[in-house]
Structure formats: structure tokens, C-alpha cells
Amino acid sequence: MTANRRERALVRPHVVTGGRAHPTRNTFDLVTLVTVARDQVAGLSPEKRRAMELCRGGALSVAEAAAHLGLPVSVTKVLLSDLVDSGHLAVTSESPARGGPDLKLLRDVLDGLRALV
Amino acid sequence: MASARSSEGIYVRATVRTAVKLLVVGHFAVGKTTFVGTLSEIRPLRTEETMTQAAEHVDDLAGIQGKSTTTVAMDFGRLTLNDQLVLYLFGAPGQHRFKQLWKDIATGALGALVLADTRRLEESFDIMGLLEELELPYAVAVNDFDGAPRFPEPELREALDLLPETPLITCDARDRVSSTHALIALVEHLLRRPVREYA
Ligand SMILES: Nc1nc2c(ncn2[C@@H]2O[C@H](COP(=O)(O)OP(=O)(O)OP(=O)(O)O)[C@@H](O)[C@H]2O)c(=O)[nH]1
Ligand SMILES: [Mg+2]
Numbered sequence A: 001m002t003a004n005r006r007e008r009a010l011v012r013p014h015v016v017t018g019g020r021a022h023p024t025r026n027t028f029d030l031v032t033l034v035t036v037a038r039d040q041v042a043g044l045s046p047e048k049r050r051a052m053e054l055c056r057g058g059a060l061s062v063a064e065a066a067a068h069l070g071l072p073v074s075v076t077k078v079l080l081s082d083l084v085d086s087g088h089l090a091v092t093s094e095s096p097a098r099g100g101p102d103l104k105l106l107r108d109v110l111d112g113l114r115a116l117v
Numbered sequence B: 001m002a003s004a005r006s007s008e009g010i011y012v013r014a015t016v017r018t019a020v021k022l023l024v025v026g027h028f029a030v031g032k033t034t035f036v037g038t039l040s041e042i043r044p045l046r047t048e049e050t051m052t053q054a055a056e057h058v059d060d061l062a063g064i065q066g067k068s069t070t071t072v073a074m075d076f077g078r079l080t081l082n083d084q085l086v087l088y089l090f091g092a093p094g095q096h097r098f099k100q101l102w103k104d105i106a107t108g109a110l111g112a113l114v115l116a117d118t119r120r121l122e123e124s125f126d127i128m129g130l131l132e133e134l135e136l137p138y139a140v141a142v143n144d145f146d147g148a149p150r151f152p153e154p155e156l157r158e159a160l161d162l163l164p165e166t167p168l169i170t171c172d173a174r175d176r177v178s179s180t181h182a183l184i185a186l187v188e189h190l191l192r193r194p195v196r197e198y199a
Helices: A002-011 A046-055 A062-069 A073-085 A103-114 B004-008 B032-039 B096-106 B118-133 B153-160 B176-192
Strands: A015-017 A020-022 A033-036 A089-091 B018-026 B045-054 B067-082 B085-093 B111-116 B138-143 B168-171
Touching: A033 A046, A033 A073, A046 A062, A046 A073, A046 A089, A062 A073, A062 B045, A062 B067, A073 A089, A073 B045, A103 B018, A103 B067, A103 B085, A103 B176, B018 B032, B018 B096, B018 B118, B032 B067, B032 B085, B032 B111, B032 B176, B045 B096, B067 B096, B085 B096, B096 B118, B111 B118, B111 B176, B118 B138, B118 B153, B138 B176, B153 B168, B168 B176
Parallel strands: B018 B085, B018 B111, B111 B138, B138 B168
Antiparallel strands: A015 A020, A033 A089, B045 B067, B067 B085
């Protein structure tokens, strides 16, 4: 379906890094968080349906999704990033700052840990 | 493994916008899985990654540059630090041949905690070397095994050949408070290093 494909091309989320566009797949990290954006499984492969079913319950990291699905991380990255590109899933975490974490983030981590003891 | 938050189930709170990760590394049976399990608010999870690596030996007779695949398991767990921030702990096996796996986990990680055992200190060298190669800042936590010898800190530092600024703490990976203090020492160390004031 041409109309569908055009629509998808328009919303295809690329993360721009240093002026170059990368497919979502290349920006996926173990701790990238995803959640369902469009709860629709028609036309999806069985593995993608399973991923959608899992993600329906809430946000999960790529690593968690891999563990729950019983798939290697590399395979899970491809599945989930395809689902992001097709608009079924959305990334809910900010991508980590390039050049390392900033002071505020580290302080937040420290405060969070101190609050646990 | 006990956590007040485990009742919330397997999912990350909907308000969370930032996920960070720390590595928990160390040689065989040093307590990585125990440490991650003690701190995680979810049942610790495990993923397996198949790695293809150039084989160590080239089969000259066949003239084939061999490639071998290894399956590496890593344990991980999660800690919600506030409404918008979660921390993941990844336990990774120590061998140098898993360098590629480490690179993948280490990319974007804040730092690493090296677990060490006073009965086998020399087995931590390779791991610290790998972290230095990857330029990942770390702290060392000596895991307090029953019956393991205890040494004064200066002796331990010397035996481990630590830089003066590298934190050295003792911890019991089975104890939540003790393990949390080890992470706190690591993050305090990360804050003492030159970091950017603004994102
Ligand atoms: N006394 C004591 N025992 C510990 C401590 N941490 C771990 N252990 C025990 O040491 C054994 C090995 O711990 P694991 O957590 O499985 O070690 P690991 O590093 O994950 O081991 P591998 O994944 O096989 O390399 C287990 O029997 C633990 O119960 C500790 O702090 N004190
Ligand atoms: Mg283990």
C-alpha cells in the first residue's frame, strides 16, 4: 500500500546525531525504554506480536524485553527498533548525553542511592 | 532480593524518562549475581548473547580463518531512583575474551564496580585492565567472604595496584545496605572526576 508506506516514511523517527540521520536501530541501547504507541498487531510477525503483547503492560528497557522474550539482545534490538520505526512502539527515555553524563544526572543517581539506605 | 517496590510488577514506572546503567564485574564466582540480586527491585533477569569472535588459532592446514561463537550470559537488575530515573545493574563475566560484550554493555555506562575476593586478588587484574582500556571509571569492592583473609587497606591497595583516587570498599553482596554503600562509593567517585556541569 503506497499511501501507508508514505505515511510511515513521514513519521519514521530518526535521531539526528551530528547532522546525520541514523535509523533507530543504531541508537538502541540496553537501557533504552520503550512503550506501546499504537496498540495494533495486524500484519505483524509472530515475534513482533509477542513483543507488542509484552510491551502492552508498560515501559521496559531493551534488556528487560530481551530477557522476558527469551531472545538475544541483538535480535530484540532489531525487533523493537523496527516496531518503533513502524510507529507501534515509542521510545520513552532520553538518549544519554554524548560525552558522558552531566553533573546533575550523577547527583540524582547519588541522591537516589542514598535514599535507599 | 526483597524490595518494597517489587509489588509494582515487571514494568518501569510510566513517569521515568532517564535510564542509566552501571556494570558489576569480577572474576568467576566473586558474587556478581548475588550483588545484582540483592539490589534489584525486580526479579533479576538474564539475557544471553551469542558472540562471534575470531578464533585464537588459525587452522593453517585448512587455510581457514576460523570464527567461533560463544554464548555469554549476563545478569541484570533494576533500581528505581526517583519518579523519573531508573538505574540498571549489569553483571558481566570477567574474561578478556568477552571484550566485545563488555564494549556493548559499557557504551553509555556511568561506571563499573569491580568485585574482588581477597583469596584471589590477582584474578581481578585482567578485569581492571579491561575497564582501563574501555576508559570506564571504576571502584573496587572487596566482597567479604566467610573465612577469607582480611588485610589492612594499604596492603590491599598495593596488592591490587590501585590508583590513589580509586575507591576501595568492602561489602557483603548478600546484604542490601552494604551493597548500596558500595554503589554510593562508586558514584561519589564518578562525581569527583571531571564531569560536565551542564548537559
Ligand atoms: N560469604 C559471602 N558469600 C558470598 C558473597 N557474595 C556471594 N557469595 C556466595 O558466593 C557464591 C558465588 O556467588 P555468585 O553471585 O554466584 O558469583 P558470580 O560472580 O555471579 O559467579 P559466576 O557468574 O559464576 O562468575 C554464592 O554461593 C554466593 O552465595 C558475600 O559477600 N559473602
Ligand atoms: Mg553469576
